[in-house]
Amino acid sequence: MTTMNAALCSHYGDASALTVGETNIPDRQAGELLIQVHASSINPVDWKILRGDLRVIFGRKPPQILGGDFAGIVLEADENDRFKVGDKVWGLTEIRKLNSTPGAHAQVTRCASHLVDYMPANLSYTEAGTLPLVGLTAYQSLVHRAQLQAGQSVLINGCSGGVGSIAIQLAKALGAHVTGVCSGANQNLAYELGCDDVIDYQRRDLIACSDQFDVWFDVVGHRNLRTVRHQIKPNGTYINIVKLLSTSLSALLNPLRKQSSHAVFVAPDANDLAALRGQIEDEAIRAVIDTVYPLDDIASALAHNRTHRVVGKLAIAMAHTTNA
Numbered sequence: 001m002t003t004m005n006a007a008l009c010s011h012y013g014d015a016s017a018l019t020v021g022e023t024n025i026p027d028r029q030a031g032e033l034l035i036q037v038h039a040s041s042i043n044p045v046d047w048k049i050l051r052g053d054l055r056v057i058f059g060r061k062p063p064q065i066l067g068g069d070f071a072g073i074v075l076e077a078d079e080n081d082r083f084k085v086g087d088k089v090w091g092l093t094e095i096r097k098l099n100s101t102p103g104a105h106a107q108v109t110r111c112a113s114h115l116v117d118y119m120p121a122n123l124s125y126t127e128a129g130t131l132p133l134v135g136l137t138a139y140q141s142l143v144h145r146a147q148l149q150a151g152q153s154v155l156i157n158g159c160s161g162g163v164g165s166i167a168i169q170l171a172k173a174l175g176a177h178v179t180g181v182c183s184g185a186n187q188n189l190a191y192e193l194g195c196d197d198v199i200d201y202q203r204r205d206l207i208a209c210s211d212q213f214d215v216w217f218d219v220v221g222h223r224n225l226r227t228v229r230h231q232i233k234p235n236g237t238y239i240n241i242v243k244l245l246s247t248s249l250s251a252l253l254n255p256l257r258k259q260s261s262h263a264v265f266v267a268p269d270a271n272d273l274a275a276l277r278g279q280i281e282d283e284a285i286r287a288v289i290d291t292v293y294p295l296d297d298i299a300s301a302l303a304h305n306r307t308h309r310v311v312g313k314l315a316i317a318m319a320h321t322t323n324a
């Protein structure tokens with residue numbers, strides 16, 4: 001077979017700028033894997049790219065095929081690659097390179113082999129396909145950037161969505177004391193995932209809270225170091241994953257303070273994926289799935305994600321009527 005189904009973007013716009021149709025299966029380059037995608041997932045970056053927020057990277061037209069996360073089966077690999085045809089893998093495509101390398105909202109994708117990892121043995125494709133981007137974001141923020149240690153405390157602002165639901169579990173597995181911030185409707189889930197304390201932001205003014213944390217992880221991204229400084233310990237860390245430019249600039253304006261402020265942009269990384277796989281196979285981290293959409297209904301999934309009310313993740317399930 002030379003063609004596949006994919007969600008194709010023709011122009012910037014809302015979900016109506018996407019059509020699910022046939023296109024050519026990508027040509028695998030040396031050092032890459034060709035992967036039959038069984039599941040991908042929706043992340044806010046999908047509709048942000050489609051809306052045109054990242055024109056500075058992608059130019060006049062959006063990438064033809066979006067989608068960061070994938071879980072699937074290796075169809076082709078270099079002869080001496082560590083992955084073999086038939087291996088189950090998961091990974092994150094290079095979002096900045098989506099113009100030249102197709103994303104994962106498709107029956108088949110290609111990805112540099114060194115960025116890919118074996119899929120966790122205890123997950124379904126659907127579960128695994130929801131985790132790479134949010135899992136790597138949580139891991140790179142809490143482990144690499146904040147160097148969160150056992151016995152430290154972390155506040156996770158926006159703990160019930162994609163990144164937050166993994167960040168709670170990861171922080172707990174690292175031995176931290178975890179305070180989550182979410183709406184009352186998601187409070188029970190937050191405790192179930194491992195929060196020691198939960199702040200319902202609809203009932204309590206988060207900024208009036210007098211506790212102090214070693215790490216203030218701003219997943220919602222609507223705060224900054226200045227507004228939450230009183231809630232961060234003297235040597236503590238503030239991380240924002242949404243307002244990257246202003247957070248980076250404010251870090252430059254903060255050189256004499258011991259409290260640090262960081263913007264994190266997720267990067268595909270096979271070692272970090274393998275570390276997450278370990279936590280998942282040890283049952284310290286699980287996927288939280290709100291809804292599974294078929295590829296044909298990806299427009300509804302994008303619209304659902306834009307409500308900011310998703311609990312955990314939205315999965316995209318790929319049907320395979322061909323062997324690609």
Ligand SMILES: NC(=O)c1ccc[n+]([C@@H]2O[C@H](COP(=O)([O-])OP(=O)(O)OC[C@H]3O[C@@H](n4cnc5c(N)ncnc54)[C@H](OP(=O)(O)O)[C@@H]3O)[C@@H](O)[C@H]2O)c1
Nearest residue numbers: 044137158160161162163182183186241264265266308310
């Ligand atoms: N820099 C990076 O590399 C990177 C990586 C991943 C994501 N991101 C960005 O990070 C943000 C979060 O991503 P995500 O995948 O976690 O999004 P998401 O799954 O869409 O987040 C949805 C959650 O946000 C919560 N929420 C909405 N308003 C809130 C508020 N005022 N206070 C606390 N929680 C609130 C909702 O919880 P309630 O209903 O309980 O309020 C909902 O469960 C997005 O802007 C995304 O683009 C950046």
